[in-house]
Amino acid sequence: MWAAPPGRTVGAMTTQAFDPTSGDVLVVETAGLTKRFGERTVVASVELQVPRGVAFGYLGPNGAGKTTLIRVLLGLTPASGGSMRLLGMAVPERRAEALARVGAIVEEPRFHGHLTGRENLAIVAAARGRYAAARIDGALERLGLAARADDRVGTYSLGMRQRLGIARCLLADPELLILDEPMNGLDPAGIRDFRAFVRDFVAEGRTIVLSSHLLDEVEKTCDHVAIVDQGRVVVQGSIAALRDGGEHSVLVEVDDRPRARALLGAHPAVARVVDDGAALRAVLLDSESVPDLNTRLVDAGLRVARLEPGRASLEQRFLEITTRLENAA
Amino acid sequence: MTALTATLPTPRLVGADLLKLRRRRGLVAVVALLTVGTVVIANVIKELLHLSNSVTQGPAGGVTMLGHMAWTISALGAVAAAIVGSTSGSGDLDAGVYRDLVVTGRSRLALFASKIPAGLAFLVPFVAAAYALEAAASVVLAGGNPVPSIYLLTVTGLWTLLSVVFYYLLALGVACLVGSRSYTIGIVLAWRLALTPLLATITTLGVARELVPGVALDRLLPAALHDAARQGPRVGMSIAAVAAVLVVWAVAAVVAGAWRDTTRDA
Numbered sequence: 001m002w003a004a005p006p007g008r009t010v011g012a013m014t015t016q017a018f019d020p021t022s023g024d025v026l027v028v029e030t031a032g033l034t035k036r037f038g039e040r041t042v043v044a045s046v047e048l049q050v051p052r053g054v055a056f057g058y059l060g061p062n063g064a065g066k067t068t069l070i071r072v073l074l075g076l077t078p079a080s081g082g083s084m085r086l087l088g089m090a091v092p093e094r095r096a097e098a099l100a101r102v103g104a105i106v107e108e109p110r111f112h113g114h115l116t117g118r119e120n121l122a123i124v125a126a127a128r129g130r131y132a133a134a135r136i137d138g139a140l141e142r143l144g145l146a147a148r149a150d151d152r153v154g155t156y157s158l159g160m161r162q163r164l165g166i167a168r169c170l171l172a173d174p175e176l177l178i179l180d181e182p183m184n185g186l187d188p189a190g191i192r193d194f195r196a197f198v199r200d201f202v203a204e205g206r207t208i209v210l211s212s213h214l215l216d217e218v219e220k221t222c223d224h225v226a227i228v229d230q231g232r233v234v235v236q237g238s239i240a241a242l243r244d245g246g247e248h249s250v251l252v253e254v255d256d257r258p259r260a261r262a263l264l265g266a267h268p269a270v271a272r273v274v275d276d277g278a279a280l281r282a283v284l285l286d287s288e289s290v291p292d293l294n295t296r297l298v299d300a301g302l303r304v305a306r307l308e309p310g311r312a313s314l315e316q317r318f319l320e321i322t323t324r325l326e327n328a329a
Numbered sequence: 330m331t332a333l334t335a336t337l338p339t340p341r342l343v344g345a346d347l348l349k350l351r352r353r354r355g356l357v358a359v360v361a362l363l364t365v366g367t368v369v370i371a372n373v374i375k376e377l378l379h380l381s382n383s384v385t386q387g388p389a390g391g392v393t394m395l396g397h398m399a400w401t402i403s404a405l406g407a408v409a410a411a412i413v414g415s416t417s418g419s420g421d422l423d424a425g426v427y428r429d430l431v432v433t434g435r436s437r438l439a440l441f442a443s444k445i446p447a448g449l450a451f452l453v454p455f456v457a458a459a460y461a462l463e464a465a466a467s468v469v470l471a472g473g474n475p476v477p478s479i480y481l482l483t484v485t486g487l488w489t490l491l492s493v494v495f496y497y498l499l500a501l502g503v504a505c506l507v508g509s510r511s512y513t514i515g516i517v518l519a520w521r522l523a524l525t526p527l528l529a530t531i532t533t534l535g536v537a538r539e540l541v542p543g544v545a546l547d548r549l550l551p552a553a554l555h556d557a558a559r560q561g562p563r564v565g566m567s568i569a570a571v572a573a574v575l576v577v578w579a580v581a582a583v584v585a586g587a588w589r590d591t592t593r594d595a
Contacts, residue, residue, distance in 0.1 A: 123348065
């Protein structure tokens with residue numbers, strides 16, 4: 001179910017809250033969470049609900065308040081209002097207990113450059129507790145850094161630092177991993193490996209929340225998403241549900257595109273027809289009308305090479321939602 | 330875990346903070362030079378001069394030389410303390426890893442408190458080694474000069490360590506407060522090497538001079554060293570007043586640093 005802040009309506013789309021009676025458990029839950037710097041509200045009454053065992057994208061443009069929300073969640077800066085729970089525990093009241101099973105990278109991962117990768121992990125392990133030190137070798141191995149573990153971090157590339165940052169998170173044996181723009185600095189192979197890591201991590205029943213301004217990356221990496229704009233969560237839920245909740249369209253490839261466009265545009269079930277370059281995209285008012293459209297094209301003597309449902313991308317849905325918001329403003 | 334124990338530094342935390350310091354090769358070299366190196370160089374030069382012309386150059390040892398070198402170790406030890414304290418206090422912030430330590434859920438107070446034993450564990454051995462060398466030199470190379478007694482050696486050593494520990498705590502607190510290594514070094518050195526002797530000589534300040542920690546430390550100097558280890562005039566103070574001044578300054582610096590570390594946006 002494509003869920004969003006309870007009781008809120010975004011343009012023409014009514015949003016629906018996460019159902020706590022469904023048996024799912026929320027690993028992150030905020031209510032009216034607000035952060036202000038002076039007169040400027042950076043996080044505006046955010047109602048975020050992250051279910052367990054998903055890769056959750058926190059998606060929004062630069063300056064939307066993504067990093068600030070993460071900093072508030074982790075207790076790096078106090079909230080100005082509202083409440084929050086991590087792993088079911090109220091924060092800041094049970095912050096230490098909750099964060100013991102949370103790994104996080106805020107902004108780019110930073111290290112003591114004069115220490116080796118292993119020593120940097122040992123420092124955080126010392127703060128984590130006695131079991132964390134035993135996880136250092138495994139974390140380095142998992143992130144492919146074992147061979148460079150005893151080199152000074154000052155000699156690491158940005159991509160290696162990203163991986164070392166994730167290795168540092170794994171020292172907590174985290175149930176929840178919060179990563180801020182984790183794809184920054186990764187080369188294509190690194191991005192592929194990161195996606196694989198996310199899949200494996202989630203397959204273990206753990207949860208990843210990653211913030212990003214890259215729609216495409218979130219779509220490829222995550223299965224749930226919250227879209228944030230100007231400090232507010234506009235909508236949240238599974239990506240599949242978000243796509244299905246958008247406009248229905250059909251892609252049509254024919255030998256005479258201008259005639260087909262005229263024919264489709266005249267059909268009462270078609271809202272509009274746009275040329276996508278490779279094919280015509282007919283946006284439908286009635287998704288049951290596809291066979292009728294096909295018949296109309298064939299009866300007109302057109303050769304239909306392709307007729308398939310148009311699959312909205314996250315980017316298209318994002319633009320639809322933000323356009324509605326702008327129009328509503 | 331009680332609220333109190335959660336704020337106490339664990340041996341692992343202290344070890345981690347010590348690791349950050351001792352793996353800085355430049356820091357190790359500078360501190361070694363300021364402490365052990367200075368004592369070795371000074372004694373070697375002094376003894377060579379004495380051997381080359383024993384009429385005009387006295388021996389490198391003896392009570393007076395111990396006083397001079399105790400002052401030197403104290404002054405350069407304060408420089409070393411400022412460097413180590415500032416590095417310890419602002420190192421995590423400068424490296425950008427403070428937030429990574431905070432998100433572990435570990436008490437910020439524990440993260441701060443661990444820097445105190447860690448920094449002292451790094452600094453004190455250098456100062457102790459420097460003083461041990463000087464103490465040995467003051468006896469072995471005394472020649473015709475009066476040889477310091479065991480009591481004098483012990484008290485002078487404790488005074489030297491107290492001075493360095495005090496300036497370490499001051500530097501640590503200031504570093505956490507201002508969050509900058511370079512500013513901290515400048516502030517502490519200006520206070521120790523320029524302002525303290527200046528204030529001590531302004532007699533019109535009267536008893537207000539007793540509030541200056543350097544003046545209070547001078548009051549603790551063993552009388553047998555006479556003026557050899559003193560920067561300014563002796564200001565009469567009771568031992569209780571000396572203790573109060575040093576404790577208040579050290580506690581104020583540490584509390585201010587701890588407050589800033591526990592309240593800053595990480």
